[in-house]
Amino acid sequence: MPFSRFGLYSSILRAVQAKGYAEPTPVQVETIPAVLTGRDVIASAQTGTGKTAAFALPIINRLGPHRAGGARVLVLEPTRELAQQVADAFREFAQFTDLHVDLIQGGVGYGKQRSALVDGADIVVATVGRLLELIDDHAVKLDQLQVLVLDEVDRMLDMGFIDDVKAIVGRCPHKRQTLFFSATIPGTIEEVARFAVRDPIRISIGRVRTVPASVKHEMYPVSAALKFPLLLALLEKTEYRSVIVFTRTKEGADGIVARIKRAGHSATVLHGDRSSGQRKASLAGFKDGYYEILVATDIAARGLDLSEVSHVINYDIPMTPDDYVHRVGRTGRAAASGDAFTLYTPRETGAVQGIERFIRAEVPKRKLESFDYNAAPPRPEPEEGGVLTTAPRAQAQPKRPSDDGWHETTVGAGKKKKRPVAAAAPAQPNSPPRPKQKPKQKQTQKKEPNRGFLAPKKGKSFAHRKGGQHR
Ligand code: AMP
Numbered sequence: 001m002p003f004s005r006f007g008l009y010s011s012i013l014r015a016v017q018a019k020g021y022a023e024p025t026p027v028q029v030e031t032i033p034a035v036l037t038g039r040d041v042i043a044s045a046q047t048g049t050g051k052t053a054a055f056a057l058p059i060i061n062r063l064g065p066h067r068a069g070g071a072r073v074l075v076l077e078p079t080r081e082l083a084q085q086v087a088d089a090f091r092e093f094a095q096f097t098d099l100h101v102d103l104i105q106g107g108v109g110y111g112k113q114r115s116a117l118v119d120g121a122d123i124v125v126a127t128v129g130r131l132l133e134l135i136d137d138h139a140v141k142l143d144q145l146q147v148l149v150l151d152e153v154d155r156m157l158d159m160g161f162i163d164d165v166k167a168i169v170g171r172c173p174h175k176r177q178t179l180f181f182s183a184t185i186p187g188t189i190e191e192v193a194r195f196a197v198r199d200p201i202r203i204s205i206g207r208v209r210t211v212p213a214s215v216k217h218e219m220y221p222v223s224a225a226l227k228f229p230l231l232l233a234l235l236e237k238t239e240y241r242s243v244i245v246f247t248r249t250k251e252g253a254d255g256i257v258a259r260i261k262r263a264g265h266s267a268t269v270l271h272g273d274r275s276s277g278q279r280k281a282s283l284a285g286f287k288d289g290y291y292e293i294l295v296a297t298d299i300a301a302r303g304l305d306l307s308e309v310s311h312v313i314n315y316d317i318p319m320t321p322d323d324y325v326h327r328v329g330r331t332g333r334a335a336a337s338g339d340a341f342t343l344y345t346p347r348e349t350g351a352v353q354g355i356e357r358f359i360r361a362e363v364p365k366r367k368l369e370s371f372d373y374n375a376a377p378p379r380p381e382p383e384e385g386g387v388l389t390t391a392p393r394a395q396a397q398p399k400r401p402s403d404d405g406w407h408e409t410t411v412g413a414g415k416k417k418k419r420p421v422a423a424a425a426p427a428q429p430n431s432p433p434r435p436k437q438k439p440k441q442k443q444t445q446k447k448e449p450n451r452g453f454l455a456p457k458k459g460k461s462f463a464h465r466k467g468g469q470h471r
Contacts, residue, residue: 011096025050034201043203046183052089066098068120070144075125078155080105087125106130107276128164153182217340218366224345225377233371241310245295248316257295267293314342321358
C-alpha cells in the first residue's frame with residue numbers, strides 16, 4: 001500500500017519520499033488513519049516500528065499552515081535523546097511546510113532555553129521535567145493545544161515521571177486529541193491512559209518477539225568474577241566496527257567504560273546522569289566512528305536510531321525479554337548483518353530461559369576458545385594516588401574541558417588494535433596528526449592520547465567483516 005492512500009497533503013508525501021520510505025509499516029497503516037479522524041488513540045507499539053512517522057505525519061497534516069499564538073502540538077518524550085530524535089523527525093516531515101518545531105529538554109542552560117523558545121512554534125517536543133519548569137515560569141503556554149502525544153509511557157513510568165506527566169496533562173485544554181504510545185499496556189499504564197484519553201481507538205501492534213534474521217546471537221556463560229576479562233577477550237577476538245556494550249546501571253556503565261579505556265579501546269558512555277552536552281558528544285562521536293565502543297544503559301539507548309552498529313554485547317543480562325529484543329535489534333539494522341553476545345552468570349540462567357521462551361528460540365551457548373575460564377579473578381587495579389579499588393572510578397580519567405561542558409578523555413582512541421590476523425588489520429596509512437598530549441598523571445599506566453572528539457578517525461585500523469566471527 002502506498003503512502004498516497006492516506007490522503008496526506010503533497011508537501012508531506014514529498015517529505016516521506018525524501019526519507020526514502022516506500023511503504024508504510026504496520027503501525028503506520030493502523031495509526032495514520034486513526035489520528036486523521038481526530039479521535040484519541042492508545043497504541044501499544046515499540047520504537048523501531050516506525051511509530052514516530054505514524055503520529056507525526058497525520059499530525060502535520062491536521063495542523064495545516066503555521067499559526068502564531070502558542071503551540072498546537074505537544075509531544076512528551078522520556079529522554080533527551082528521544083526528544084531530539086523526534087523533533088528532528090518532525091522537522092524532516094514538515095520540511096516542505098511552514099510549520100515551526102521547538103525542542104525543550106533538560107541538560108541545556110535554563111535561561112538559554114527559555115530565551116531560545118520561539119514564540120509561535122506549532123509543534124513542541126519536550127522532556128517532562130524541563131517542560132514543567134517552563135510552564136510554571138509562564139514561558140510555555142498550552143492554551144492553544146490541539147494534540148497531545150504521550151510517547152513511551154512505559155519508560156516514563158519506569159523513570160518515575162508519571163506524576164509530572166499527569167501534572168502536564170492537567171494543564172492542557174480539556175478539548176484536545178491525545179495520542180498515547182507504550183510498548184506494553186499493563187494495568188498501571190492503563191490507569192494513566194484512563195486519566196489522559198477519552199473514547200480512544202485502540203491499536204496493538206504486538207510485542208516484537210523476534211530477533212532480526214540478520215543478527216547472529218550467542219550467549220556466553222561465565223562466572224561473575226571473570227565477566228570483565230571475558231568482555232575484553234571477546235573484544236580482542238572479534239572483528240567489530242562499532243559495538244554497544246549494555247549494562248544495567250549507570251554506575252556499572254561508568255565502571256565498565258573506564259576499564260575498557262584502560263585496556264586501550266576507544267570508548268564512550270551514555271546514561272541518564274550525563275549532561276545533555278556529554279550525551280550528545282558521546283552519540284555523535286560514536287556515530288561518526290571516533291569511538292568504537294559505546295557503553296550504555298537501556299533507558300539511554302532506548303529508541304536510538306543507530307544504524308551502523310556491528311556488534312551488541314550484553315555485559316549485564318537485560319531486565320526484561322523485551323529489552324533483550326530491543327538491545328539485540330540495535331545491530332543488524334538497515335539490512336546489514338550483526339552479532340549480539342550476551343554474558344550471563346550461573347545465577348542468571350533463569351533469565352536466559354525467560355528470554356528464550358519469549359523469543360521462542362534457543363540461543364546458542366558458547367565458550368570462547370583460548371579464554372581461561374579457571375583463571376584467578378583480576379586483581380584490584382591501582383588508582384590515581386595509589387589507592388586500590390576493584391571498580392575503577394570514571395573520574396580518575398584526566399578531564400578535557402570544552403565549550404559544551406563535555407570533558408571525556410579517550411584512552412587509546414585510534415590506537416592500532418592488537419589483531420592476530422594481520423590481513424584483517426591493515427595499518428592506518430593516513431592517521432590524522434594527534435593533538436598535544438596532556439601532562440602525565442601521577443600513576444598512568446599507559447600514554448593517553450587526548451584527541452579532540454571532533455577529530456575525524458579516518459582509515460580504521462581494521463576492516464569490518466560481515467557477520468564478524470571470532471578468530
Ligand atoms: P521509529 O520507530 O519511529 O523510531 O522508526 C525506526 C526507523 O524506521 C527510523 O529510522 C525511521 O526513519 C524508519 N522508518 C519509519 N517508517 C518507515 C517506513 N515506512 N519505511 C522505511 N523506514 C521507516
